[in-house]
Amino acid sequence: MHAPFDLTMEEEGEIVAGEDGDGGLSNLFERNKVWAERKTRSDPSFFRRLVGQQTPRYFWIGCSDSRVPATEIVDLDPGEMFVHRNVANLASASDLSFSAALQFAVDVLQVRHVIVVGHYGCGGISAAISGRANGKIGCWLNPVRKLCCSLSHSSSNDVLDPNILCELNVVAQVEALVLNPTIGAAWARQADLTLHGWVYGIGDGLLRSVCDPVTPLGRSEAVSSPKAQTNDSALF
Ligand SMILES: [Zn+2]
Numbered sequence: 282m283h284a285p286f287d288l289t290m291e292e293e294g295e296i297v298a299g300e301d302g303d304g305g306l307s308n309l310f311e312r313n314k315v316w317a318e319r320k321t322r323s324d325p326s327f328f329r330r331l332v333g334q335q336t337p338r339y340f341w342i343g344c345s346d347s348r349v350p351a352t353e354i355v356d357l358d359p360g361e362m363f364v365h366r367n368v369a370n371l372a373s374a375s376d377l378s379f380s381a382a383l384q385f386a387v388d389v390l391q392v393r394h395v396i397v398v399g400h401y402g403c404g405g406i407s408a409a410i411s412g413r414a415n416g417k418i419g420c421w422l423n424p425v426r427k428l429c430c431s432l433s434h435s436s437s438n439d440v441l442d443p444n445i446l447c448e449l450n451v452v453a454q455v456e457a458l459v460l461n462p463t464i465g466a467a468w469a470r471q472a473d474l475t476l477h478g479w480v481y482g483i484g485d486g487l488l489r490s491v492c493d494p495v496t497p498l499g500r501s502e503a504v505s506s507p508k509a510q511t512n513d514s515a516l517f
Pocket residue numbers: 282283344345346368369370400402403404405406
C-alpha cells in the first residue's frame with residue numbers, strides 16, 4: 282500500500298471520474314488491446330499456448346501496493362509465476378484466500394519456489410507502526426502490529442524503522458510458511474520446494490534477499506535474521 286497511509290477515513294470513498302467521464306476505464310480496454318496485439322506480433326502462438334495449461338515455477342506472495350507489480354519487476358510473462366497479494370504481504374494460515382492459493386500452488390501447480398516479497402516504503406507497515414489503522418485494515422494488520430510491539434519492547438529505540446520492520450515482517454512470514462501444513466506435507470513427500478524472503482526497493486527497482494532460503498534439509502535451522510540493508514545485499 283502507498284505511504285503515507287491515512288486509514289482513519291471512511292471505508293468507502295467516492296469514485297472520482299476522470300477526464301473521460303468513466304475514471305479512465307475505457308482506456309484500460311484500449312491498452313489491453315494494444316498489449317495483446319503486441320504480444321501476438323512478437324509471438325503468434327503466445328496466447329494459444331497459455332490456454333491449455335499453466336506451469337509456473339514460482340509462487341509470489343507480495344503486497345497489494347500498485348508500485349510492486351509482481352511479474353513485471355522480475356520480467357516474467359503470463360504463465361510463469363503464480364501470484365497472491367495482500368496488504369503487507371502476509372502469509373497467514375488462518376487466511377482462507379491465501380491458504381487456498383498456497384495449496385493450489387504447491388499441490389496442483391507444484392511450484393519449486395515460494396517467495397515472500399515485502400517492499401520498502403510499505404504503507405501497511407507504516408500503519409502498523411503508527412497504530413492509526415482502524416476497521417478491517419486495522420484487524421488485518423494486527424499480526425504486524427504485534428510484531429512491531431514485540432520489537433519495540435526489546436529495543437532501546439523509541440521509534441522502529443519502518444524498513445527494518447518490513448524486513449522482519451518478511452522473515453516472520455517465511456517462518457509462518459515453515460510451519461504451514463501445506464508446506465510441511467510437501468516436504469514430507471520430498472517435493473523440491475524452497476522458501477525465500479525478499480524485499481523490493483521502490484526507489485531503485487531492485488530485489489534483495491533478507492533471509493537464507495529454507496529447504497526441507499534446512500528447516501531445523503532457524504530462519505536467519507534479516508541482513509543489513511546495503512547495496513551489497515542486492516542479489517538481482
Ligand atoms: Zn505495501
